[in-house]
Amino acid sequence: MASLGVGIVGLPNVGKSTLFNAITKAGALAANYPFATIDKNVGVVTLPDPRLNALQKLFIKGERVPPIVPTHVEFVDIAGLVKGAHKGEGLGNQFLANIREVAAIAHVVRCFEDPNVVHVAGKVDPLDDLETINTELALADLQTIEKRLDKLRKSAKSDKDDKALLETLEPLMAHLSQGQPIRTHTGADPELLARAARELGLLTYKPVIYVCNVAEEDLPEGAQNPHVQKVRAVAAREGAEVVVVSAKIEAELAELSEEEAQEYLRALGLEESGLNRLVRTAYHTLGLQTFFTAGEKEVRAWTIRKGTKAPQAAGEIHSDLERGFIRAEVIEWHRLVEAGSWASAKEKGWVRTEGKDYVVQDGDVVLILFNV
Numbered sequence: 209m210a211s212l213g214v215g216i217v218g219l220p221n222v223g224k225s226t227l228f229n230a231i232t233k234a235g236a237l238a239a240n241y242p243f244a245t246i247d248k249n250v251g252v253v254t255l256p257d258p259r260l261n262a263l264q265k266l267f268i269k270g271e272r273v274p275p276i277v278p279t280h281v282e283f284v285d286i287a288g289l290v291k292g293a294h295k296g297e298g299l300g301n302q303f304l305a306n307i308r309e310v311a312a313i314a315h316v317v318r319c320f321e322d323p324n325v326v327h328v329a330g331k332v333d334p335l336d337d338l339e340t341i342n343t344e345l346a347l348a349d350l351q352t353i354e355k356r357l358d359k360l361r362k363s364a365k366s367d368k369d370d371k372a373l374l375e376t377l378e379p380l381m382a383h384l385s386q387g388q389p390i391r392t393h394t395g396a397d398p399e400l401l402a403r404a405a406r407e408l409g410l411l412t413y414k415p416v417i418y419v420c421n422v423a424e425e426d427l428p429e430g431a432q433n434p435h436v437q438k439v440r441a442v443a444a445r446e447g448a449e450v451v452v453v454s455a456k457i458e459a460e461l462a463e464l465s466e467e468e469a470q471e472y473l474r475a476l477g478l479e480e481s482g483l484n485r486l487v488r489t490a491y492h493t494l495g496l497q498t499f500f501t502a503g504e505k506e507v508r509a510w511t512i513r514k515g516t517k518a519p520q521a522a523g524e525i526h527s528d529l530e531r532g533f534i535r536a537e538v539i540e541w542h543r544l545v546e547a548g549s550w551a552s553a554k555e556k557g558w559v560r561t562e563g564k565d566y567v568v569q570d571g572d573v574v575l576i577l578f579n580v
Contacts, residue, residue, distance in 0.1 A: 213250070213282040214417070214490045215307050218316035219337050223421035223455035227316060228285045230458035230483060249285040253487050254278040255498070256480070257509055259571065262545050263502045277508040279498055281490045284310050304348050308409040312493050313416045314486065315341065316455075319435035320423040334420075334435045338442060339387075345411040346384045352408050353377050353384075373407075376400040384412070391415060392446055415493045418443050419486065420452045427454055428478055449489050453482030497570035500541060501525065518566040522576045532580035536562045541571045550575075 218224035231251035260276045267274045286306045307313065317334045357377060364371040376396045383393045389412035390405065405413035420436045430436035430452040443450045461469045461481055473481065498509045499521060510524050518538075523530030539547075539559045547553035568574065 212312075212494050212496070213284045213310040214312045214314050214494070215284045215286045215310035216314045216316060216419075217286045217303075217307070217341060218419075219318075219340060222316050222318035222337065224316040225285070226455035226459050227419070227421065227453065227483075228283065230455065230462040231283050251283045251285075252280050253283060253483065254280045255487055255491055255509070256484050257498065259498075259500070259541050260507055260509060263500060263541060263573065264507045266545065266549060267502060267504045267507065269504060272504070274502075274504055274506050277506055279491075279509040279511045281487050281494075283314070283490075286310075304345075304411065307345070307411050307414070311414065312490065313414050314419050314490065315416055316419045316421055317435075317439055319420040319430065319433055319439065319452075320426070322423075332435065334439050335442070338418075338439070342389060342412070343387065346387060346389065349390060349408075349410050349412050350381065350384050352410065353381060356408055357381075372397075372400055373404055376404050380404075389413075389416075389446065416446070416448045417486070417489055417493055418448055418450045420450060421455045422452055424454050424457055424476070426452070427457070427476065427482070428452065449493055451482065451486045451489050453486060457481075458483050497568075499568050499570070499572045499574050501575070502544070502573055512568060514570075516568055517564065518562055518568055518574070518576075519564050521568040521574065522578070525576065528580050529576045529578045532578035533564060534577045534579055536566065536577065537575040538562050538566070538568075538572050540569075541573050544573050 216224055216228050228251065231253055255278055257278055260278060264274060264276055284306065286303060315338070317337055318332055319334055321332055357374070360370050360374040360377065364374040379395055380390055380393060383390065390401070390410055391413050393401065396404075401413070404410065418439050420430055420433075420439050422430045422433055422436065426433045426436070436450075436452060440450050442448075457476070458481060461472060461483075464472060469481070473479070495514050496511050497514050498511060501508050501510065510521070512521050512524055518536045519530050519533040522533050522536070537559050538561075539550075539553050543558045544550065544553050547556055547558060550559070553559050
């Protein structure tokens with residue numbers, strides 16, 4: 209599967225850089241869930257998944273322990289934004305180009321008060337911050353659509369597909385002009401809307417995760433923080449996810465060993481880091497799910513889009529498996545764990561044989577039978 213990045217955006221001094229630095233510096237945090245940096249502005253974070261550990265135990269033979277290979281989410285540090293980005297001001301062109309390359313947006317919003325950290329607008333107002341970035345993205349989409357409409361109005365007279373695209377785009381202009389992102393538009397055919405967004409690289413169609421950066425005392429959910437409540441209200445209207453983190457705490461955790469980090473989290477009364485919650489939310493927002501292959505050589509998680517059929521899932525393992533796909537043997541991970549072994553699961557009749565039309569489910573353990 210092609211890499212699906214999540215772009216981290218935010219105004220200056222909201223904690224965006226601190227959070228991204230925590231992602232890229234956390235390489236020493238956990239041996240089980242390592243972090244890696246591809247380059248200076250892309251970080252890869254593995255997806256914590258206890259199912260891998262449960263499956264691994266089934267295939268331990270004496271001192272031989274099969275390695276675990278988790279799946280991951282890629283985060284991209286997007287260039288800073290200023291008002292007028294859609295006109296190319298500041299790093300506007302780079303900002304917009306980088307967002308076009310990612311599949312989803314993690315919008316970091318400052319939800320903490322600190323007189324020592326100056327806000328770019330002189331006050332902490334998450335709604336104003338959200339509006340600044342959302343307005344720039346909407347204006348950029350308006351410009352993109354306007355350019356395309358001029359050509360479509362001519363070609364739509366003789367081209368049925370272009371006519372359908374024109375009828376999809378025109379209502380979007382009014383929607384964007386009202387300050388509403390395209391992802392909240394409900395009047396268009398979903399397939400045509402997806403096609404338009406893909407062909408034109410529309411920014412406000414991309415799913416968004418709102419990341420509320422709070423002070424330590426507001427963890428884990430910021431329930432008493434009025435700034436967080438305002439962001440949650442916006443997210444609810446858009447159907448977006450909200451993740452509450454303390455970028456400062458995440459940066460501190462990134463400098464600790466695994467044992468020290470777990471001890472620190474316990475001292476804070478937290479079960480896991482905010483970064484782990486962000487990774488899982490990003491995975492869900494991207495429309496992804498996990499299936500497993502498991503044996504004595506390794507226990508591995510594979511990423512597929514929801515709705516992927518068995519041959520295409522097999523292709524994620526190797527192209528030969530898709531090309532020569534015959535059938536798949538499938539069992540839910542928890543039933544395999546309950547059975548204790550693949551052989552025992554087969555004896556109980558829990559292993560199913562599935563064909564080319566089977567839609568792989570999250571948590572399936574799969575054995576591909578093929579011939580090339």
